[in-house]
Amino acid sequence: MIYTLTLNPSVDYIVKLESFQIGELNRTINEAKFPGGKGINVSTVLNQFGTKSKALGFIGGFTGAYIEQYLHNEKIDTDFVQVDEDTRINVKIKTSQESEINAIGPNISEQNFKLLKQKIHQLGADDLLVLAGSIPASLPKTTYEELVKICSESGAEFVVDAEGDLLKKVLPYSPFLIKPNHHELGELFDTTIASPDEVIPYGKRLVDMGAKNVIISLAGAGAVLINNGMTLFAEVPKGKVKNSVGAGDSMVAGFLAAYVRTRNIEEAFRYSVASGxxxxxxxxxxxxxxVEELLPQVHIKEIR
Known part of the structure; x- marks a missing residue:
């Protein structure tokens, strides 16, 4: 079973306006709302492929109830820890430019965190946990380390989609998959990376540090997958970019959905790139x- 973890989910409230004037009454043209959070995005895309998952994390109040009901309506299972304060609302204002107002989120108590760890302890060798996104300020900075250590002890696989020190500190526990983009990879090693050739030595270092599979996305320049057995380069499909939010989460979900079905790394990589x-x-x-419309455009070659 695949479990996805969103530590600080949100209700994303998106409003479109002709223009936005500070200090004036502004009226929307249209608006929408839906659950936000990287782990929730992974569950949503997995669901598109008919791959079951269960969403974990912290929710509270009327906004948390909205998220849970929304996911249940989409036939996505949940097992959230209930917290006292309301789940946050993030506002995205779309005019000729896009602005965002992201809330802090509810306070997570030690007891809340303990309940989450108890849920993670129940995962076993047939399970996989996706840890995605940032850690709320009210949780310890070692949160990811504590959770992947539990997975390591129980035999559950885990995927980490995070950056910086959060990513570095989980590598010794051998994540099944990590997915930095080329900017995040450069920041990890204090360098600038712009091409697939520049990606490869640093991707291999991440494998040496413990990662089983590493996918590095380079936007329109393609993507690279590296593990102990192979290095693959994928050309990305051509098209007009309308939205970058959730593309990385979609890559993770596409990879896992195809891998669960085929156990083939190259095919999983193909679906990952098409999904993103x-x-x-x-x-x-x-x-x-x-995704299936774009699959024929994803050309993969092995780099030896």
């Missing part, structure tokens, strides 16, 4: 139909 592109070319997260 399908989200980038859409206003929301990708659909299975859009």
């Amino acid at each position: 592109s399908a989200t980038a070319f859409s206003l929301g997260l990708c659909t299975k139909e859009k």
Whole structure:
């Protein structure tokens, strides 16, 4: 079973306006709301492929109830820890430019965190946990380390989609997959990376540090997958980028959905790239139909 973890989910409230004037009454043209959070995005895309998952994390109040009900309506299982304060609302204002107002989120108590760890302890060798996104300020900075250590002890696989020290500190526990983009990879090693050739030595260092599979995305320049057995380069499909939010989450979900079905790393990589592109070319997260439309454009070659 795949479990996704979103430590600080949100209700994303998106409003479109002709223009936005500070200090004036502004009226929207249209608006939408839906659950936000990287782990939730992974569950949503997995669901597109018919791959079951269970969403974990912390929710509270009327906003938390909205998220849970929304996911249940989409036939996505949940097992959230209930907290006292309301789940946050993030506001995204779309005019000729896009602005965001992101809330801090609820306070997570030691007891809340203990309950989450008890849920993670129940995972076993047939399970996989996706840890995605940032850690709320009210949780210890060692949160990811504590959770992946539990997975390591129980035999559960885990995927980490995070950056900086959060990523570095989980590598000794051998994550099944990590997915930095080329900017995040450069920041990890205090350098600038712009091409697939420059990616490879640093991707291999991440494998040497413990990662089983590493996918590095380079936007329109392609993507690279590296593990102990192979290095693959994928050309990305051509299209108009409408939305970068959720593209990385879609890559993770596409990879896992295909891998669960085929146990083939190259095929999983192909679906990963197509899924990320399908989200980038859409206003929301990708659909299975859009991914399959793009698959023939994903050309993969092995770099020896």
